Amino acid sequence: MKTAFRLSVLAAAMSCTIATPVFAQDAAPTTEEELATMRAQLQALVSRIDQLEGELAETRAANEAQETAIAANAEAAAQPAPEPVPAAALEKKDGWSFKPRGRLMFDAGWTSAPGSTGADDGFGNEVRRARLGASGDLPGGFGYKFELDFAGNEVEAADAILTYDAGNAEIAIGHQNNFQSLEELTSSLHTSFIERAAFTDAFGFERRIGASVSFNSGIVLAQAGVFTDNFDDTDTDNRSFDGRLVVMPKMGDTQLHFGGSLHYNDLGEDDATVRYRQRPFVHFTSTRFVNTGNLDADSEFGAGIEAAVISGPFHAAAEGYLQNVDMPLAMEDPTFFGGYVEAGYFLTKGDTRGYKGGKFDRVKPENPLGAGGIGSVQVNLRYDHLDLNDVGIIGGVQHGYQASLIWKPASNTLFSVNYGRMDYEDAVLPTSTGETDYGVDAFGVRAQVDF
Structure with missing residues (x-):
């Protein structure tokens, strides 16, 4: 032109x-x-x-x-604003990455027991968990996770793991959870109540030093490992072998979970003992109404089954666990039992319970506070059972009836209100009249944040 x-x-x-x-x-x-x-x-x-x-x-x-x-x-104005990328997620170079992580949980409440038992009840509060750490990747397919817990005026190691990604399998070496129970393996950030089911603490489920492998293919998850003891008890001769198998199919939008686990712990000492006991629902009291006392033992063997379902706003879960103790001087070895059944429902539209890798995961509110909504609101009910009576050992029986209300304004912030009614049989703290069958009430609230 x-x-x-x-x-x-x-x-x-x-x-x-x-x-x-x-x-x-x-x-x-x-x-x-x-x-x-x-x-x-x-x-x-x-x-x-x-x-x-x-x-x-x-x-x-x-x-x-x-x-x-x-x-x-005009096109940009029509699109929603992109979410900011956390600075921690950008710290990656030449196969290295670093992501700081942490959590803070503050609990308060009270317990109420019959006055003549001498139980230390009334108001209580504590920093339940105060963790700081980091996780990330290393060159060659390796990864790491390390956390320290500063709660309770002590510094304790939580996870301290070196991992290797081998495709469908992950190998882990270090201080880690061994493979017992859906409830135990679900992070404390994502549980339905401020404390896990009674049997997980009573039977001594905890992190231990060891090596493990997790294999995941499709709907099947298989986990196994060998462990010694935790960081605080490295002088013991404990040697445990643990395994867990989970099948996690989906039917449409409904997530199903079926699993089982086995645990064998060789105590390795002639004078070794075990003790099984539990608090009344909340952790800020040191009183235990069920307690076997110290039992001479050569080894312990545990077996558990677990099942769960998540369908839209509804979820349900149930577990049962048997713990057998090999007592060298006993005529018959005792077997104790614990388990729970729970159900929960979200009152806010679009919210559902998270699930990932064979355990419950983070709830992410569909409409968080500050973005047009109030966050997620969930109610939960649970029956929790622990039986520490068998073959002449009277450790007591605890029936727990529990309810919780959880509000998550955003994905990383949580407020929870919890109530538990514990009915006891053969409680180890009798009343002044010798009564060992009575009830204890517990109330607790939690404020929680993590990153």
Whole structure:
């Protein structure tokens, strides 16, 4: 288009220039001076055309850029604002990554027991967990996770693990959970109540130093490991072998979970003992109404089954666990039992319980506070049973009836209200009249944040 414009202007100019001397031939012949003048005028005209073409191109480019910017702004305005990427997630270079992590849980409440038992009840509070640590990747397919817990005026190691990703399998070495119970393996950040089911603490489920492998293919998860003891008891001769198998199929939007676990612990000492006991629902009291006392033991063997379902706002879970103790001087080895049944429901639209890797996971509110909603609100009910009576050992029986209300304003913040009624049979703390069958009430609240 530029060329055509230039040619048309030059043609017009040349016609005018040529025509002038033709008509002037009648008057006088054209001189060299006049031809030079006409050539100068023609060159000036060409220069002016070049200038006009440049200005026209600049104007068109500016208009196109403005139109593109307007269209881009309109498209951006129609899209939701992207969520900010946490700075920690960006700390990755040459196969290395570093992500700080932590959690803080503050509990308060009270317990109420018959006064004549001498139990230490009333108001209580504590920093239940105060953890700081980090996790990330290392070159060559390795990873790490390390956390320290500062609660209770002590510094204790929680997870301290080196892992290796072998495709469908993960190998872990270090201080870690061994494979007992859906309730135990679910993070304390994501449980339905401020304390786990009674049998998990009573039977001594805890992190131990060892090596393990987890294999996950489709709906099947298999886990196994060998362990010694935890960081606080490295001088013991404990040697345990643990395994867990989980099948986790989905039916439409419904997540199912079926699993079982085995545990064998060789105590390895001639004078070794075990003790099984439990608090009345809340952790900030040190009183135990069920307690076997110390039992001479060579080893212990445990077996558990677990099942769960998540369907929209509804979830349910149930577990049972048997703990057998090999007592060298006993006529018969005792077997104790613990278990629970629970159900929960979200009152807020669109919310559901999280599930990942064979355990319950984080709840992410569909409409968090500050983004047009109030967060998620969930109610839960549970029956919790612990029986520490068998073959002449009277450790007591605890029936727990529990309820909780959980509000999560956002994914990493939680507030919870909990109530538990514990009915005891053969409680180890009798009343002044010798009564060992009575009830204890417990109430607890929690404020929690993690990152």
